[in-house]
Amino acid sequence: METSVAMILDDAKDIKANGWLSSARKKAAARFHDSGLPKQRDEYWKHTDPGQFQIGSVGDGPATEIPAGVPDMCPRATFRNGRVVELPQPGPNVPELATLGDAAADESHWGAGLYGSLEARAQKTVVRGFAALNTRDAEHGILATTAPNTKQSLQIHYCSESNGSKGILHHLIRVAPGSDLCLLEFGSVAGQANVVFEVDVMDGARFSHIRLQNKRKGRRSIEQVFARVGCGSSFNLFTLSADHKVVRNDCVVELLGEGGEAHVSGAVVGASGSHHDDTVLVVHDAANCRSRQVFKKVLSDGSVGVFQGKILVRNKAQKTDGYQISKAMLVGETGQFLAKPELEIYADDVVCSHGSTSGNADADSLFYLRARGIPERESLNLLALAFLAETLEEISDKSEMEMIRQLMIEHLAEQGNVGRD
Amino acid sequence: MLIISELNVKLEEEDKVILDGVNLSIAKGSVHAIMGPNGSGKSTLSYVLAGRNGYEVLKGSVEFDGRNLLELEPEERAASGLFLAFQYPVEIPGVGNMTFLRTAYNAQRKARGEEEISASDFLRNVRSKAKELNIDDGLLKRPVNFGFSGGEKKRNEILHMSVLEPSLCILDETDSGLDVDAMRQVAKGVNSLRGPDRAILVITHYQRLLNYIDPDVVHIMVGGKIIRTGGPELAREVEENGYADLIREVA
């Protein structure tokens, strides 16, 4: 463990930039100095060994493919081997975009002061070494802001060719008052990736973020989203995760204005040997906010699913409506689901509920399908799809919902082939 | 077509023998009925034939079209022509009735080395059969049996059977919970499947379904054994006198 930390430190670049980025990095360096990297004995790392995110060479093939169903006619930013190679043309439907390098050269860039600050806020509840390290070291990323009262969209596509590559990306997203931003993120940053999104959803705005964490065989990543949500705004994050070695998704959403909403949800198709960790913290810090966390994982033999979800309700957050559910369907006997649901409530007039279940597919249903002639594996896939499909209700856009449903079918079918070999 | 010899079955989990030497032969083109009091082992027999887990065959054999049925997986039994209309059709939220039926149909064809049918031809076929059975189009789009009424579930079983066109149809208490109109529709569906290449086994507690589906042979099952076999008059005897007399005769 100590040696791998040293490896990362040796790799760290000198902070060359001047101005706001330099100062953001210096603050992050100080945070990282205090926190260091997490250890497996740390509270939120018991089920996922943090050491695996610092292993050198991983991955078993280039990741350049675009998942089936991703719409083509959408503004797209492309990263290749951890660097931006293409940004979309400006247009009325495209948020204003800058690379981290270009933004840093502009002393009056809107990102000055905001960059790094949401990550820093998130450190106050739980120390997050990987995130501080990311802010300190990231050299690439994009800064995107919508114009007020517009409806805009963006895709981010990561391609990476080198198996043993490492990538640290840090993005900053600002959704201006009254605007609506749809973000679709897909691809693989690197064999070993550390990604941070900071998202500022301003008053009356709406942010929808879909992540396709697939087509990443053998790869490891830690992906963190730190969001704050203003008055009457909504934050929506949906993650489809399959085809991984290890992924750790950390999401922190703070509801800071009245009437805000946070939906954090995800579906996992866990192949044998994969490890999928979703760790979510929703902080209610204003009255009349609503939050939902909905996670479902289909776990094959030899795969691990982790869900650590917390609803924290601060004392002024009266009339909070918080909901959390996590379920696993085990296909076979040796899949593992490790769930840690938490509620911490300091206001008295709130409604919060949480639940977690794990088990095999229903035996009566399975027999019914087979007795009509559907082979066992295919029957299990039908039941698994039905199980995962419940999460699709968390997605409001019908075409995105259908795209993800098709990807679920594709990944479940791949599992079938693996199972038969 | 189906030859059951000396079939003895116990529960896997408990030392409880449920089928205690069942002998039954069903020829192509015939309709058989098994009647018997509750708990006599009728459903167990149908489950064992369809290949459900949880039972242990202690003795005996089942031959279906010359093959050892007990060796086959449930899906192989279905593909080779066996169909069980469940006493309690299972609700499966999230799986559409039509999707399920098409998947089953194509899986069976594939297993038999036949080509898949086009989605539109299939849809047309299902629609026309649903209409004959008075099944609302809406039920085809809903999840399998989910929130269906008792009668809708039973008619849906008959729809699956009509579409899959099995060579051996086993109906386990398909009449229970049906009103007279629904029973007529179910019987019409079953009768339309009667033919020289198909056998039908109707399991029932009451005689009333047999007023609509004329059996060639009637068996009485008690305590995991077939205690009497006869013609349709045997069913009427049960209707008039109940099972008590028959049981006393054997004892």
Ligand SMILES: Nc1ncnc2c1ncn2[C@@H]1O[C@H](COP(=O)(O)OP(=O)(O)O)[C@@H](O)[C@H]1O
């Ligand atoms: N899974 C089971 N566990 C315990 N008892 C069972 C089980 N299945 C069947 N039985 C028992 O076996 C007997 C026959 O049941 P069943 O085949 O359902 O009868 P029928 O369909 O004729 O009413 C009954 O006594 C029933 O309680």
Ligand SMILES: [Mg+2]
């Ligand atoms: Mg029964």
